Amino acid sequence: MTRARGAGPAVVARAPAAPTLPAVAPKAETQERTAVSPPWNVIVHNDPVNLMSYVTLVFQRVFGYARDRAERHMWEVHTQGSSILWTGEYERAEGYLRELHASQLLATIERAG
C-alpha cells in the first residue's frame, strides 16, 4: 500500500478507475450462472428385459462405480422402480444419459430438487 501510493501520479491517477468496474460483477455472474444451471439428476428406470448383472456392469462402466455401489443402485432400480445415479451439471448429465441409452438402459435426466 505504501509503495503503491508513492509510485507516482500515474499510478494514483489510474487508481480511481478501478471502482468503475462493477464491484459486484463476479458475484452477480456467479449467481446468474447458478440460477440458469441448477443440478440435474441422472435417473435409471426399471424395465423387465435388462438383466441385473448387465445393469450393474453398465453402472460400473459409465460412472466408474465400484461393484458394491453399482449393485446398490441396481437393486434400487429393481425394487423401487428407479434410482438417481448421479447429480451435477447439465453437460455431464447429458453425457451420462448418452452412455446409458447407448447401453439400452431406460434413463432420463431432470432438474434436481
Add this chain to the structure above:
Amino acid sequence: MLQVSALDGGRLRLGGIDEVIAHCLRHVPAILERRDSGTARGRLYPDGMPSDPRRNDEWHRLMDDELRHLFESAAETFQRDLPLLDLEHGEIVFPAHHARAWMSAINQARIVLTELHGLTQHDFERDEIDVDSPHDGALAIVQVLAYVLQTLVEAELGEA
C-alpha cells in the same frame, strides 16, 4: 454349460454352445432388422428429458442418429463374427474387444423381441412355455439370449 475363456492373442472363446444356442445366435441379425418396428423403436430411442419437451425434442434430434449408428455398428461386428461359430466343437472364438459389441447386439435383440411380442415381467417368471405359440417362441429366444449375455457379463465383471 456356457463358458468364456481368454485365449492368447486377445481372443475370447465362448464354449458350450449347443444347437439351440447356435440357432438363437444366428437369428439375432434377422431380429435386429426389425429394430424400427412398432414399439421397439421407441424403446431403443427413448426420451431423455420427458419433463422438458423442448430439450427432449433436441435430444432426439441430436441423439437418435448417433444411437442408430452405435447399434448398427455393434450388430455388424457381431454378424461378422458369427461365421466363426463352430458347432462341431460347440464354440466360437472372436476378438476380445468385440465382447461389448456382442453384448450390445444380443441385448438389442432381446429388447426388440420383448417389445414386438409384448413380453412382460410375468412372462419372464413363467416356468413353462407353449412351443406352438409365437409369443412363447419369442420368449424362449429372449431367455436363451439372456443366458449368453449373462455369461459374457459375468466374464467381464469377473475381470472388473
